[in-house]
Amino acid sequence: MERLLQQLKDIHHLSTEIQQQLQECFTKTVLPKGEFLITEGKVCRHLYFLEQGCLRGFYNLDGKEITHWFGFENDFVTSFHSFITQEPAVENIQLLEGCILWAISKESLATLLNTYHEAERLVRIAYEKYYIRLEERYVNAQFRTATELYENLLQRAPHIIERISLGYIASYLGMSQETLSRVRSRL
Incomplete structure (x- = not known):
């Protein structure tokens, strides 16, 4: 819980009262x-x-798994569309390692947002970061070659290469495992 509180405090100041409510x-x-x-x-x-x-x-998609994001330590994760709309999810979220997570229900979050202005600010900033990552990913997928995508991943997020299987990385980058192998061999 300390790590969660510290992460939230790094985003925005938290009063003692809201820290107790979060716990x-x-x-x-x-x-x-x-x-x-x-x-x-x-x-x-x-x-x-x-x-x-x-x-x-x-x-x-047609019997094939298409990985579209990874989550690591200090990330907030959920099926955002389903969580926000309360409609059935169209995605799956699978643990690639054993995980320790802290969960908050939609109802509890709504109560916090209605009670504490600082909670609203925290969620807004978290959603903004999520949106920026989503847009960067979209732009990269549309305008970069396979080699550029992999080089960008190496530069921006080398921890992914260290912790994730090549099959999932290839799917994430929108290429076959064979294409990824060719790109890696040329670098």
């Missing part, structure tokens, strides 16, 4: 590698803070 609202969840936080077709009812471990978000 009451978040629940610690420990899950093993391979578990799913959410599966397509189910409504996502929690927002998670990832204290330890890594996971991936992916879609199923």
Whole structure:
């Protein structure tokens, strides 16, 4: 919980009162590698803070898994569309390592947002960061070659290369594993 509070304090000042409320609202969840936080077709009812471990978000398309994001320590993760709209998720979130997460329900978060202005600011900043990552990813996918995508990943997020299997990385970059192997051999 200390790591979560520190991460939130790094985003914006927190009063003692809201820190106490946050401790009451978040629940610690420990899950093993391979578990799913959410599966397509189910409504996502929690927002998670990832204290330890890594996971991936992916879609199923014509029997093929398409990885579209990874989450690591200090990330807030959820199926955002499902969490916000309370409609069934179209994505899956799977743990790639054993994880320690802190979960807050949509209802508890709504109560915090309605009660504390500083909570509203925290969530707004978190959503802004999420949106920026999403837009950067979209622009990269549209305008970069396979080599540029991999070089960008090496420069921007080398921890992904160290912790994630090449099959998932290839899917994330929108290329086949063979193409990724060719790109890697040329560098």
